[in-house]
Amino acid sequence: xxxxxxxxxxxxxxxxxxxxxxxxxxxxxxxxxxxxxxxxxxxxxxxxxxxxxxxxxxxxxxxxxxxxxxxxxxxxxxxxxxxxxxxxxxxxxxxxxxxxxxxxxxxxxxxxxxxxxxxxxxxxxxxxxxxxxxxxxxxxxxxxxxxxxxxxxxxxxxxxxxxxxxxxxxxxxxxxxxxxxxxxxxxxxxxxxxxxxxxxxxxxxxxxxxxxxxxxxxxxxxxxxxxxxxxxxxxxxxxxxxxxxxxxxxxxxxxxxxxxxxxxxxxxxxxxxxxxxxxxxxxxxxxxx
Amino acid sequence: xxxxxxxxxxxxxxxxxxxxxxxxxxxxxxxxxxxxxxxxxxxxxxxxxxxxxxxxxxxxxxxxxxxxxxxxxxxxxxxxxxxxxxxxxxxxxxxxxxxxxxxxxxxxxxxxxxxxxxxxxxxxxxxxxxxxxxxxxxxxxxxxxxxxxxxxxxxxxxxxxxxxxxxxxxxxxxxxxxxxxxxxxxxxxxxxxxxxxxxxxxxxxxxxxxxxxxxxxxxxxxxxxxxxxxxxxxxxxxxxxxxxxxxxxxxxxxxxxxxxxxxxxxxxxxxxxxxxxxxxxxxxxxxxx
Numbered sequence: 279x280x281x282x283x284x285x286x287x288x289x290x291x292x293x294x295x296x297x298x299x300x301x302x303x304x305x306x307x308x309x310x311x312x313x314x315x316x317x318x319x320x321x322x323x324x325x326x327x328x329x330x331x332x333x334x335x336x337x338x339x340x341x342x343x344x345x346x347x348x349x350x351x352x353x354x355x356x357x358x359x360x361x362x363x364x365x366x367x368x369x370x371x372x373x374x375x376x377x378x379x380x381x382x383x384x385x386x387x388x389x390x391x392x393x394x395x396x397x398x399x400x401x402x403x404x405x406x407x408x409x410x411x412x413x414x415x416x417x418x419x420x421x422x423x424x425x426x427x428x429x430x431x432x433x434x435x436x437x438x439x440x441x442x443x444x445x446x447x448x449x450x451x452x453x454x455x456x457x458x459x460x461x462x463x464x465x466x467x468x469x470x471x472x473x474x475x476x477x478x479x480x481x482x483x484x485x486x487x488x489x490x491x492x493x494x495x496x497x498x499x500x501x502x503x504x505x506x507x508x509x510x511x512x513x514x515x516x517x518x519x520x521x522x523x524x525x526x527x528x529x530x531x532x533x534x535x536x537x538x539x540x541x542x543x544x545x546x547x548x549x550x551x552x553x554x555x556x557x558x559x560x561x562x563x564x565x566x567x
Numbered sequence: 568x569x570x571x572x573x574x575x576x577x578x579x580x581x582x583x584x585x586x587x588x589x590x591x592x593x594x595x596x597x598x599x600x601x602x603x604x605x606x607x608x609x610x611x612x613x614x615x616x617x618x619x620x621x622x623x624x625x626x627x628x629x630x631x632x633x634x635x636x637x638x639x640x641x642x643x644x645x646x647x648x649x650x651x652x653x654x655x656x657x658x659x660x661x662x663x664x665x666x667x668x669x670x671x672x673x674x675x676x677x678x679x680x681x682x683x684x685x686x687x688x689x690x691x692x693x694x695x696x697x698x699x700x701x702x703x704x705x706x707x708x709x710x711x712x713x714x715x716x717x718x719x720x721x722x723x724x725x726x727x728x729x730x731x732x733x734x735x736x737x738x739x740x741x742x743x744x745x746x747x748x749x750x751x752x753x754x755x756x757x758x759x760x761x762x763x764x765x766x767x768x769x770x771x772x773x774x775x776x777x778x779x780x781x782x783x784x785x786x787x788x789x790x791x792x793x794x795x796x797x798x799x800x801x802x803x804x805x806x807x808x809x810x811x812x813x814x815x816x817x818x819x820x821x822x823x824x825x826x827x828x829x830x831x832x833x834x835x836x837x838x839x840x841x842x843x844x845x846x847x848x849x850x851x852x853x854x855x856x
Contacts, residue, residue: 283586294583295591297570297677302584303656304722305594336723337730345815361643367592374596375652377759378729392664419713420750421704423724432721433593434625435668435712441626442734454667461709461750470666483674 282353282389283457285436288380295386300379301369302389307386308332308341311530312364314354315396315562322347324493328429333368336427339370341385363394363531369431375462378567384393394531396562408538408547409527412453413516414442418466418488426488436469440487455527457519457540460488464513471529474498475514475522475537476550494558496530503556507550524548526555534558571642571678573841584675584740589668590610590658594720596675597621598629598821601653603643604685604851608653609819611636613782614768617718621658630657630674642678649665652820658720659780674710683820685851695834697827698816700757701742702805703731707777715777744816746808746829753802760818762788764803764811764826765839771807774800783817792844796839813837815844821848 281293300306300448310325319325326346342347367388373380394404406481416439424432426529455468456546466488467473472495474483481502483495502509519525525537525545534555536547547555568833570582589595608614615635622630639653656677661812662669663713683693705728713721728745735742743757747765755777756762763772770791772784808814814826814834823844825836836844 283585290587293586295586297572297582297584297656297679299591302588302591302596302658303598303720305720306589306723306726309592310633311675334724337733347851367586369591377725378733379726388585392682402668415711417709417711419708420706422704422750423708423712424727426693430723431592431594432723434595434719434721437593437668438713444626444670461711543586 279391280356281391282349282387282489282533284386284388285349287352287356289478293388295369295388296372296374297502298385299369300371300373301367301386301431304377305377305433306336307369307431308336309365309367309429309431312350313394313530314360314362316366316565317354318565320562321497324496325516326361328427328493329366329368331427332430333399335380335425336370338370338383338385341370341383343387346387349387349389353391356448357391359391362392365390376540389515390454401536401565402462404531405532405535409455410453411455411457411527411537411540412443412446413457413459413541414439416442416456416458417461419436420461421488426490427486429490431455439469451542457516459516461476462513463515464488465516465519468527471527471532471535473519474523474526474528475519475545476548477518480508480510481511481550482510482514484514492529494530494533495525496557497561498528498534498554501554505553505557520545524551526551569642569645570680571638571676571759573675574638576641576645582609582677583821584658584677585661585771587661588658588675589660589662590656590675590720591837593666594852595625596658597667598624598654598656598718598720598721599656602683602819603637603648603651603653605854606643606649607854608639610786611787617716617782618655619796621717621719622842624658624714625719626668627672627674629657630659630672632676635676638676638678642680646680648682649730650683652681652683655709656720674743676740685834692824694824697825698744699742699828700744700746700816700826701732702746702748702830703728703737705731705745706750707747707803715779716775718777718779723819728758732748736800740831746805748805751802752776752804753777754805754808758818760816760821760824762808762817763817764808765813765837766807768797769797770839771799771803773803779816783819783822787817787823787843790843790850794842794846809834813840815840
């Protein structure tokens with residue numbers, strides 16, 4: 279396997295960054311998780327737009343290299359991958375000892391890839407089964423502390439949420455996604471996913487502002503809108519989700535993934551979840567990126 | 568210069584970590600900033616205790632190596648340093664692709680050093696002048712989102728605060744520390760320092776719970792207590808600080824550093840600040856660690 283580090287393809291075992299890289303010292307970087315289907319990255323423009331926005335938030339507006347798409351394509355090709363997981367990381371690189379960043383940035387740009395097969399609309403999902411969701415006490419970092427729409431290397435908030443799940447696991451109970459609430463107690467998002475649920479035929483999802491609005495979330499909202507489904511974004515309690523008719527999670531890797539249960543209470547997918555999953559698959563197949 | 572990486576001294580230019588290290592990918596690590604005076608690390612036991620606590624919070628209780636003190640001493644010696652800045656970083660290392668960490672941890676342990684001279688009680692401070700402090704809109708991450716007493720590689724909160732300062736700077740105004748408030752609006756701490764102020768002879772500092780209680784803060788509270796100074800910890804507004812008789816910042820590198828002004832309003836040090844700074848110096852000189 280080869281990764282792309284700072285403009286060069288290198289064997290994975292030699293893909294390193296300096297211990298002085300601010301990505302390592304402070305998690306001072308932006309990233310995107312992407313999926314390539316048949317050699318093309320799904321919704322590339324949306325991902326690059328968000329990556330640029332994150333870099334702007336971090337005060338390094340010019341950090342995204344102009345040839346990023348080429349770097350990603352080269353990395354996929356070097357590894358003989360047409361279907362794959364791709365991660366792009368852009369850190370602020372090495373700077374003198376101070377915490378305050380200088381304006382002169384020499385970013386560290388890393389492209390990671392991994393095989394992630396896909397068989398079209400009839401293909402297998404990457405998840406083994408529906409999500410088993412557990413709510414956690416770790417609260418989602420509020421927007422005034424870290425802008426919610428920035429996707430950064432500061433990911434301990436989600437890791438602490440997942441650690442609560444690790445502690446809750448036993449032979450009979452295997453939750454695999456943590457549902458985080460905001461400091462206001464309302465449901466926000468999963469550690470690596472956005473949440474949707476269906477209530478009396480209305481598709482509902484927590485409003486942007488206190489969560490990272492994913493590209494898959496955006497796609498699903500588009501699809502639902504095109505189908506004429508009633509959509510509501512708002513603030514919801516855990517009880518709203520537990521009592522929903524259907525519920526599912528979205529992210530780039532999982533796409534649309536039904537929720538089996540929340541805190542042990544069965545919810546499950548259903549007709550709207552299934553239809554949105556199928557429409558999503560069709561969009562991928564049709565190369566409507 | 569040589570650093571200590573994963574059990575070995577290596578030239579700084581070769582001190583690297585894998586791009587897959589969770590320290591780089593997620594800021595998934597703990598750190599401490601230390602100072603060596605005359606070959607010994609000041610308040611080593613307190614720093615190690617906090618490092619262990621941070622690692623416990625991160626679900627890797629055994630990550631601090633037993634021989635950490637030896638690694639630090641070896642690194643100082645290899646660089647011919649008796650007085651120096653030391654940083655110890657412990658990341659969760661490389662793990663399979665999932666966000667949820669496995670319990671089996673092979674941590675990445677890095678010791679960084681840098682020359683930082685000190686001339687005893689008559690010596691020069693590392694800071695060029697008193698701090699010029701500016702309050703910022705970035706709010707300190709609340710404890711329920713990321714435990715406030717954990718010192719982690721997720722440092723974007725402080726970096727965003729410092730970026731506000733960078734934008735505020737001009738030829739006539741050069742703030743160098745950002746004063747952060749909590750989501751409740753009360754004053755919490757600086758981006759890399761704790762805050763103290765003096766009001767009618769009472770030494771005041773924001774209460775732990777919404778800030779990282781520094782080892783220097785702890786030392787200053789001990790010194791003030793030994794001197795019989797009245798001490799109060801509580802919740803304070805920006806106005807309380809701006810209207811104080813004296814104010815100063817503390818951290819391992821700065822020790823006790825007077826505040827010249829807050830948001831352009833002159834505050835300054837004073838007799839209590841000076842005395843605490845002198846007592847701190849004496850404790851360092853007396854090797855009362």
